[in-house]
Amino acid sequence: MQFKENPQPLKRSLAYLFSLIFFLFPVCVFSQTSYLPQGDKANILLERLEIKAQKDSVLNFSKTKPFSRKYAINGLNSYEQKFDKADFSKVDGYNAERLFLNNMEYLSAEEQAAYKSKRPILKHFYTSPANLYEVHVNDFDLVINPVIQYVVSKEKDNDQNLFLNTRGLTLRGRIANKIGFAAYITDNQERDPVYVQQWITDRRATPGAGLYKSFKAPGGVDYFDARGYFTFNVTKYIDVAFGYDKNFIGNGHRSLFLSDFGNNNLFLKLNTRIWKFNYQNLFMELHSAQIPGGDKLIGKKYAAMHHLDINLTKWLNVGLFEGVVFGRKDRFDFGYLNPVIFYRSVELQNGSYDNSVIGFDLKANLAKRFQVYGQLLLDEFKLSEVKAGNGWWANKFGIQLGAKYIDAFGIKNLDLQVEHNRVRPFTYSHGDSVANYTHYNQPLAHPLMANFSEMIGIVRFQPAPKWLIQTKAIYYTQGRDSSSVSYGSNIFLPNKSPYRISDYGFDIGSGWKTNVMYASLLVSYELRENLFLELFGVYRKQETTTVPITSAKTTVISLGIRWNMHRREFDF
Secondary structure: OOOOOOOHHHHHHHHHHHHHHHHHOOOOOOOOOOEOOOOOOHHHHHHHHHHHHOOOHHHHOOOEEOOEHHHHHHHHHHHHHHOOHHHOOHHHHHHHHHHHHOOHHHOOHHHHHOOOOOOOEOOOEOOEOOEOEEEEEOOEEEEEEEEEEEEEEEEOOOOOOEEEEEEEEEEEEEEOOOEEEEEEEEEEEEEOOHHHHHHHHHHOOOOOOOOOEEOOOOOEEEEEEEEEEEEEEOOOOEEEEEEEEOOEEOOOOOOOOEOOOOOOEEEEEEEEEEOOEEEEEEEEEEEOOOOOOOOOOOOEEEEEEEEEEEEOOOOEEEEEEEEEEEOOOOOOOHHHHOOOOOOHHHHHHOOOOOEEEEEEEEEEEEOOOEEEEEEEEEEEOOHHHHHHOOOOOOOEEEEEEEEEEOOHHHOOOEEEEEEEEEEOOOOOOOOOOOOOOEEOOEEOOOOOOOOEEEEEEEEEEOOOOOEEEEEEEEEEEEEEOOOOOOOOOOOOOOOOOOOOOOOOOOOOOOOEEEEEEEEEEEEEEEEEOOEEEEEEEEEEEEEEOOOOOEEEEEEEEEEEEEEOOOOOOOOO
């Protein structure tokens, strides 16, 4: 189901919401921020410091990402003030200095002077080692950097030339210490391994990107990645962001609530942080499933999500989540602009037509070395049917359990993570092809969508400043859909007849039972600030154990250079 949509009603809705914000809250605006970009190296340090601190409230609200630069700096300062800095390893100390260096707009003039370059280029470029061009004066901050990534790959038994070629620009800044802004624009061409090419063919989408065109066929794609937003504070405790980018909810490698795996989307985000609470509202404009190409208006749909973090103790954090995805012709449903939690009541008032989910999560920091975390997502279920154990199709839920262990076995900067994700068939799906839990032909949450059980193990080691070695192993079982019957893995298909042919008999693995083993090794060296030389290897094996029985395995070796942007990895 697709429909054309006039964007004006949404603009009017957002304008109305902004008017309410300015009317209801004081006019004064407090110090503003932007966010750490996707895949920023500082995330490793912040994750480690939170576990080491265990009881530091500045670092405890880590489920909603990307992280605010302001809170990242505040968290590091808080850690250094409250805890023994001697506990820093050499690598942690280096990473902390780099966090300050890359966020100098949040330092005093005296602190900034300590990070100035001794020999800037032409007096105006690289005045600090981190940024091509930057300005920090009264009432104005501006940072501009190039974005480059070039990767060449070789896949076993594949004669194609595999590559990634990215060029672009990123900038951020603040105006009068009241308005923050950021932008990221790249032009990309790539040809990925065969299993990724098949994913693109099946989903008619490039992982993590939107509209694409064929490039150097077969298998190549060409696309833009353009992101941007601005931020401001309406009170000391409430931050507002509006723009086009990605968001993530959770502490795991995956998220069952909201992931940054898919394409960017238009969003309005309100984050309230006070006392023991962190409360985030997200209102998003999404794209319905569509076939790329041609000059046409893509059908729109919308989502509204809430996440409430509560520090029950200084080491235990629990959260409540709810989200709703809905389609309306030519308008946003104003009922979902309510910033107070419990969308289900609004959805029921609308006739229970939309796709709503709720969730619970927790995170506990233990013994200054461990973190355990988890998520429970409830899409739809009936307790009597769960007890009956007959595989009722509408028992739709997912669970995540994970643990992190830093400085494992007494080895500094050796960090381990293990995670299990399990999602029942038909979870995230809906009775029509619009309100499913997707955006731009990609899932909003887990990249495997539904009907799977997955185990993940990650070993990350930083043996010295500038070096990173990371291994990752993923094994999952999934029941895939045939060409004519839905067993609940493809959430783009409506979960009703004729696609779903039965009410009972569905369990994880129902359908074409497929096992996948994925293993990778990354060796990364930072040649200069934010410029990485990387060697990356992947082994992947896929077997379908029910008719039709198939088997495929591959090995891919990649060598690349990356400057001021995230790595692209296809770990599915």
